[in-house]
Amino acid sequence: MSAPLAETLTQLRVGNQKFLVDFYQRSRHLFARWAQRQFKLEVPQAHALLQDTLLDFYDQVADGRLTLLPADLRAHVYGMxxxxxxxxxxxNVxxxxxEASRRQRLLTQFNQLGADCQQVLTYFYFRGYQFEKMGGKMGFPNATVARRQKSTCLRKLYELLK
Incomplete structure (x- = not known):
């Protein structure tokens, strides 16, 4: 994983599934062997199970049920x-x-925001930073500036979604 964990979760939350696709491509053969040994599944069934499990994982991240990337993602996915x-x-549900269309549209609009706005919204919504901490990280003079910046960025995102 070259991207920091928090950034990976942020990208998943806004609909970018590249991390999961890469994980699937790297892990599917090992997973298939594990599924054959443990559950006597055929290779196509094991691959379908891994895909469905990764989609469940994605849904947990996207809707906020999973807020931290597990230390051992492979063990977590196998357990799921x-x-x-x-x-x-x-x-294959x-x-x-x-919902798929909404997530894709949101990702597209989020990527059209400037880097500062993406960072502000990421800090507030996905990392749960308070305005004081966000202001310090972004170099704002105080929490009020951070609050206004977040409001402005959220308004921009909302306008892009119209």
């Missing part, structure tokens, strides 16, 4: 897959088209 098999969750 095992829970999925134990619960016999149906495979796609994200509703409206």
């Amino acid at each position: 897959a095992q829970q999925r098999l134990d619960a016999q969750v149906p495979a 796609p994200l509703p088209a409206a």
Whole structure:
């Protein structure tokens, strides 16, 4: 992982799934062997299970249920897959088209914001920084400036979404 963990979570929250695609490509063969040994799954079934599990992981990050990237992501994903098999969750339940479209549109608009606005919104919404801390990180003179900057950036994002 070359990107910092917080940045990875931020990118996942705004809809960028590149991290998960890379993880899938690197891990699918190992996962398939594990699934064959543990659960006697065929390779295509194991790959589908990994895909569905990664989509579940993505949904947990996107809706805020998962706020920190696990220290051992592979073990976490394998545990999720095992829970999925134990619960016999149906495979390949796609994200509703409206939600997938909304997330993609939000990511596109977020990327159109300037770097400062992206940073301010990331600090506030995804890292949970208070205005005092955000002001210090961004070099603002006080918390009021940070609050106004966040408001301005949020307004810009809202206008882009119209």
